[in-house]
Amino acid sequence: MEIVHIDAADDARLDDYRSLTDTALRMRVEPAGGLYIAESATVVERAIAAGHRPRSAMVQQRRLEAVAAMLQTVDVPVYVVPDAVAEAVTGYDVHRGALAAMHRPVLPGVRETVAGGRLVVILEGIGDHANIGAAFRAAAGLGADAVLVAPHCADPLYRRSVRVSMGTVFQVPWTRIDDWDGAMADLHSEGFSLAALALDDRAVTLDAYVAQRPDRVALLLGSEGEGLSPTALASADHTVTIPMSGGVDSLNVASAAAVALWALSR
Secondary structure: OEEEEOOOOOOHHHHHHOOOOHHHHOOOOOOHHHEEEEEOHHHHHHHHHOOOEEEEEEEEHHHHHHHHHHHOOOOOEEEEEOHHHHHHHHOOOOOOOEEEEEEOOOOOOHHHHHOOOOEEEEEOOOOOHHHHHHHHHHHHHOOOOEEEEOOOOOOOOOHHHHHHOOOHHHOOOEEEOOOHHHHHHHHHHOOOEEEEEOOOOOOEEHHHHHHOOOOOEEEEEOEOOOEOOHHHHHHOOEEEEOOOOOOOOOOOHHHHHHHHHHHHOO
């Protein structure tokens, strides 16, 4: 570990941390360079514990001791910057005081990710990082064995996703789906029944589905606005709905995931 003090916001060594605001990153599925940013000493520690490898860290003086303690056996530079420099580089107030640029781990295949599991969550088209993080937290807390993230979903390793998930993105096995049809075929071959959570006149209620629950279930959850795509709905073996009242037709996707996972994991 090399401690380097930097006082200029335009120093090229800080480029990994430049323009990290939600506005700047909202349209990126994953940051360039095979990296993601871990924010706060706690998240950095959990990422390292999960086997993720840092490339560098940028810390404010008040967090140096805590971050240095966890990075002392890792050969990476630790850039110590004034508060004003941290804010100028990232574009926001880095009140948690510590960031680390982490190398992205190589993601496993679908079969490897779901091996041995009975309850899997598939997220499709979800663009909000907070909803991704909340869905992972529900998956971890309510018994899901794995999460599959379809193309065009927001990044589970984006700093806001990680923060909302309470670090469970490092706990729940997950991978990205590159080939939708191939992934669905893999799930079927592994004995999973695909259950789409959607508003549909032909849908069965969640309690009715749970009463005849297949042994292995993959729960499909769609975007905040339009829900699941026609492709995802066509892939499903069953369409399931959560009965609502009070003139409300549906829940937020993360809340719906929590309700369905609770029912299916009993």
